[in-house]
Amino acid sequence: MNGWTDICVNLTDRRFANKQADIVEQAIEANVNRMIIAGTDQASSEAALALCQQHPEHLFSTAGFHPHDAKNATASALSAIQALLQEPGVVAVGETGLDFNRDFSPRPQQISVFERQLEMAAEFKKPLLLHERDAHTEQREILSSYRDHLQGAVLHCFTGDRKALYNYLDLDLYIGITGWICDERRGESLRELIKDIPADRLLLETDAPYLTPRDYKPKPKGGTNSPALLPHIGQTVARLRNEDWQQLQYQTSDNACRLFQLPGN
Numbered sequence: 001m002n003g004w005t006d007i008c009v010n011l012t013d014r015r016f017a018n019k020q021a022d023i024v025e026q027a028i029e030a031n032v033n034r035m036i037i038a039g040t041d042q043a044s045s046e047a048a049l050a051l052c053q054q055h056p057e058h059l060f061s062t063a064g065f066h067p068h069d070a071k072n073a074t075a076s077a078l079s080a081i082q083a084l085l086q087e088p089g090v091v092a093v094g095e096t097g098l099d100f101n102r103d104f105s106p107r108p109q110q111i112s113v114f115e116r117q118l119e120m121a122a123e124f125k126k127p128l129l130l131h132e133r134d135a136h137t138e139q140r141e142i143l144s145s146y147r148d149h150l151q152g153a154v155l156h157c158f159t160g161d162r163k164a165l166y167n168y169l170d171l172d173l174y175i176g177i178t179g180w181i182c183d184e185r186r187g188e189s190l191r192e193l194i195k196d197i198p199a200d201r202l203l204l205e206t207d208a209p210y211l212t213p214r215d216y217k218p219k220p221k222g223g224t225n226s227p228a229l230l231p232h233i234g235q236t237v238a239r240l241r242n243e244d245w246q247q248l249q250y251q252t253s254d255n256a257c258r259l260f261q262l263p264g265n
């Protein structure tokens with residue numbers, strides 16, 4: 001599998017407004033050949049698909065409601081998501097899950113919108129791009145009850161502890177690692193856990209424009225992260241795992257193609 005694969009880019013974020021084509025071009029120049037553009041509500045899921053249609057060989061999208069936006073998931077918005085999931089280029093349901101850290105949407109609503117999307121994933125046989133913060137117990141319980149009906153899922157931006165990691169691996173989840181790992185202080189526990197992730201479960205992501213790798217030099221303009229910085233994250237992960245970075249590039253892209261059924265695999 002040639003090049004790196006960034007499994008979570010928030011390319012519809014307003015920080016990328018009118019710059020999306022440049023961002024994609026810079027990423028491809030940096031050998032990031034596949035990017036999954038995350039949707040977080042109806043509008044961003046539609047915008048993500050529109051971006052994919054401009055770069056169909058490099059970009060793929062997700063459609064879903066982020067827990068922060070669960071409060072806006074009306075019946076009509078959810079049926080729009082359902083329609084998007086039937087479009088070519090839309091490779092996963094998400095970003096979805098539970099966030100009990102910020103609580104931007106009421107918890108019961110987060111749970112019901114999450115469950116609705118798990119049903120869609122089962123119905124349309126799509127994998128899931130999962131988010132979770134401070135809701136490990138609940139998320140794990142809900143996932144367990146849908147597990148037999150799912151086509152696989154990745155817990156994106158994993159920053160949890162050893163117990164959470166093993167619980168998610170037990171549910172057959174893939175684990176997404178961001179530039180959080182590049183932060184010696186904040187990422188300390190993750191740096192200790194990185195070797196515990198089986199090679200065939202590991203995925204890489206920038207989560208751009210968020211989570212700029214702290215040690216990246218020169219500091220990107222405005223502190224904005226971009227998918228072109230993925231190789232830096234990949235090289236850091238390879239070093240911490242005592243692996244060859246080219247082997248890691250191949251392996252993680254192969255994993256992404258398997259999970260998201262990307263072409264070329």
Ligand SMILES: [Zn+2]
Pocket residue numbers: 095130131132156157
């Ligand atoms: Zn997230």
